[in-house]
Amino acid sequence: MQSMATKTVRADDAAATSIVDFQNDLQPIFTRLGCNSGPCHGKARGQGGFQLSLLGFDPQQDYDAITKEGRGRRIFPAAPTHSLLLAKPAGTVPHGGGRRLGVNGPEYQTMLNWVRQGMPRKAPHAPTLKSITVAPSAIVSAPQQTQALIVTAQFSDGTERDVTRLTAFQSNEAPIAAVDETGLVTAGQITGGAAIMARFMGQIAVCNVLIPRTETIAAEVYAQLPRNNFIDELVWRNLQRLNITPSPVCDDHTFLRRATTDICGRIPDPAEVTAFLADLASDKRARLVDRLLLEPSFADHWANKWVDLLRPNPYHVGIKATFNYDRWIRASFHARKPWDQFVRELITARGSTFHNGAVTMFRDRREPEELTTLVSQLFVGVRLECTKCHHHPFEVWGQDDFYSFAAYFSRINRKGTGISAPISGSEEFVFAGTQGSVSHPVTGEVMKPRPLFGKAPASIEGEDQRDALAAWITSPQNHLFAQVMANRVWADLMTRGFVEPVDDMRATNPPTNGPLLTALGEHFRDSGFSLTELVRVIANSQAYQLSSLPNDSNVSDTRNYSRHYRHRLRAEVLLDAVTQVTGMEPEFAAMPPDSSAKQLWTHRSDSLFLDTFGRPDPNQNPPCERTTDSTVVQSLHLMNSDKLYHDIGHDSGKARILANSEKTAPEVSSELYRLVFGREPTPAETALVTEQLAAEGAIRRQVIEDLTWAMVNSAEFVFQD
DSSP states (O other), X not given: OEEEOOOOOOOOOGGGOSSOOIIIIIHHHHHHHTTTSTTTTTXXXXXXXXXXXXXXXXXXXXXXXXXXXXXXXXXXXXXXXXXXXXXHHHTSSOOTTOOOOOTTSHHHHHHHHHHHXXXXXXXXXXXXXXXXXXXXXXXXXXTTOEEEOEXXXXXXXXXXXXXXXXXXXXXXXXXXXXXXXXXXXXXXXXXXXXXXXXXXXXXXXXXXXXXXXXXXXXXXXXXXXXOSSHHHXXXXXXXXXXXXXXXXXXXXXXXXXXXXXXXXXXXXXXXXXXXXXXXXXXXXXXXXXXXXXXSHHHHHHHHHHHHXXXXXXXXXXXXXXXXXXXXXXHHHHHXXXXXXXXXXXXXXXXXXXXXXXXXXXXXXXXXXXXXXXXXXXXXXXXXXXXXXXSOOTXXXXXXXXXXXXXXXXXXXXXXXXXXXXXXXXXXXXXXXXXXXXXXXXXTOOBOOOOOSSSOOOOOOXXXXXXXXXXXXXXXXXXXXXXXXXXXXXXXXXXXXXXXXSXXXXXXXXXXXXXXXXXXXXXXXXXXXXXHHHHHHHHHTSTTXXXXXXXXXXXTTOSSSOSSOOOEEOOHHHHHHHHHHHHOOOOOOTTSOTTOOGGGOSOTTXXXXXXXXXXXXXXXXXXXXXXXXXXXXXXXXXXXXXXXXXXXXXXXXXXXXXXXXXXXXXXXXXXXXXXXXXXXXXXXXXXXHHHHHHHSTTOOHHHHHHHHHHHHHTSHHHHEEO
């Protein structure tokens, strides 16, 4: 069944307009037909010698390319229908892009009229586009139901035009809700939400689509769900809209291992397992979270996440500079430095790379444009990389925004020998100068520092422009600063962020639970930007403590947190877990004895294990986002690693110590399962261990080593439940 949106529109159709306007009438046709898209004439060097601006964001460039370049060969005023601009997309002459429009269609007639009128650049009194709207702006749909969208453009003279036919549509979750080129939305079979983007001449509007389960759930079911804090209320409210019920809370041993690996990056030791499972107090989970947050390993674990995003290649900036940068990052996390202070100190860092590790960022990123992409992505959640060359295809940002932001970094001066890779061992000083500028690459205009939105403190002549930028970024009024960090931490603890990728916050990539992201950002801000408090409130929520086992209603849910989503342990966490199980400390180059994997100051420390399980390539520029994907290589490494074989069977290892003990078979079983899995064995598992130890010809030590090997290779060990 198809639904059609209806709306009364004051339309000035191009066909009825006496003079065709290039910008308002012709450029949307090129975008709609895909002529100025990335794979066609919109790519960096164009196609077939003909280049248009990507998605039509530079009208003057496109007008000149059509009417002047190639000695005007694309236009034939004497016989307009023979113009290449018309003949190629109409298919009357060979065209690599194929036939794109029919000669009887309105788009062809508009282009033909424009050529006949003498290719005017601008029609007299032509209005400018102000905005577009999409109707309906929100849809609640049943599976397989369709809904047609209407896009209306609002112009500066107060007129409106139905531009649906010339609008480009795209869904951010096509399996949930797909959209075709005409704006017809078709709901899929998967429960969830999707955003349909409508783009017309650089303006964007979004229609949010919600597809709940057809089977309704009584409101009393949700009213009776426990609520530990505001997170649960907003998660349950979202699930109620989707007619999904959450899984039950996980058992104690699962929570213990989940919280310990998530918060501190380690697995619980057998003594912790015994004590926690024996504790009958109702608040033991909250007390566990409080204890974990006080551990030094909490700081090391979370600092290890951020060195992926900040730390450069030591062969580029120098070993000492990289080491100092790592020390600064880790010291900040150990000091529980408020996040706004951390970011402010980093963005405004001055001094020597040998004394202030934070300035290494400016030793690594030496151009304002390089700093712009890093800072905007990590701390504002806006990816500006593409706006260096053209307008953002899915957002409002353009080159003006990019280079105005880059101007904040235009007066960074450096003193020293600079970069001399692969050594770059010299000291360098970073300080604020009084000279320097950033110019627009197209217009040549010298850009003044300007934030992406809102107002920043005015830059005072003679003072560091970065101070004003840091004040704007970390301002409590900058909602994106708090939200992008809240989203990142939520993704670390809940496997998936409200927004994915976690630092790509835009209207066309909306959060799966917008109210909760807003509330979590406000909580983070109100706590004084405390990472500790942010982790605490999430870990104490009922939503965090749900089982990963699905029920009939949430088996297909992977976005709305109706259950816990299992994921592979981070490389360093897994290696430290193997170390804890075997009892054999790893040896890392350029690290003190007994160092853990998450304390490594460079990814160049040799470790086949860490490389196999996804630590970043040391030659890759930050930020380096990891994936939690599992591979065949990882499985083969665990099964065949010489190092793991050596450690499990070592005379000083835990397997040998356990074998030489006086423990009975059930006690051995209990010790092994608490050590490797963080739980007590089931009766069947105890019986299996007892049977293996009592088998004819069994060698006690060999059996324990084999059991350890098999358990380390299991999904229960490698994955966090």
